[in-house]
Amino acid sequence: LGRLSSRLLRQPLRNVGSGLRERQSLALRGAEICRVASGATLFQRHYAAAAPEEEESFNSRMLENVSQTPVKVEQLQKLGRYIADIMPKYIQDVLITPCNELELLIHPDGVVPVLTILREHSQLQMSQLVNLTALDVPKRPKRFEVVYNLLSLPFNTRIRVRTYTDELTPLDSATSVYKGADWMEREVMSG
Numbered sequence: 146l147g148r149l150s151s152r153l154l155r156q157p158l159r160n161v162g163s164g165l166r167e168r169q170s171l172a173l174r175g176a177e178i179c180r181v182a183s184g185a186t187l188f189q190r191h192y193a194a195a196a197p198e199e200e201e202s203f204n205s206r207m208l209e210n211v212s213q214t215p216v217k218v219e220q221l222q223k224l225g226r227y228i229a230d231i232m233p234k235y236i237q238d239v240l241i242t243p244c245n246e247l248e249l250l251i252h253p254d255g256v257v258p259v260l261t262i263l264r265e266h267s268q269l270q271m272s273q274l275v276n277l278t279a280l281d282v283p284k285r286p287k288r289f290e291v292v293y294n295l296l297s298l299p300f301n302t303r304i305r306v307r308t309y310t311d312e313l314t315p316l317d318s319a320t321s322v323y324k325g326a327d328w329m330e331r332e333v334m335s336g
Contacts, residue, residue: 228263235251236255236259249305256316257317260274269300273295274294274323275303277291277330277333278291278292279291279292285309286311287309288312290308292305292306293306293307
């Protein structure tokens, strides 16, 4: 019984390890497939000697999937305009990043109202505060930029909300909207 149980305990660990290696391999393939257009990728150079025809097939399938994915820039612009129309008092600018992510630049007084609307609105449902961070840019008059990264699980959409402040002007806490913001705000304000 002792040998059998130790064998059973070892078996799941091997599966977990191989699953991790498989996920790492897929992550490497996914990251490298984005660089295919710029010539031979690290993935191709590293693994091409093993099975070149398999890699070409994999790369062509991945490129087909990437090219068939609809561009979401127009949808993000439309969503950004919609959010800006809802809250014109607080939204100062709407940006689409080079990675096709929506960014809202808001007035410091609008942290709680904007986050509340983004969480409660039925067409947005930004129910998760993924993280909260801050940047210090000493050359600016309002040197601190606070960034809230939000996620909508039903719509699989992310929005980044950015605001600014200086050393003396406090921002309203986001804990009334997202309870998990408590620890994140402590980390940002203590650093």
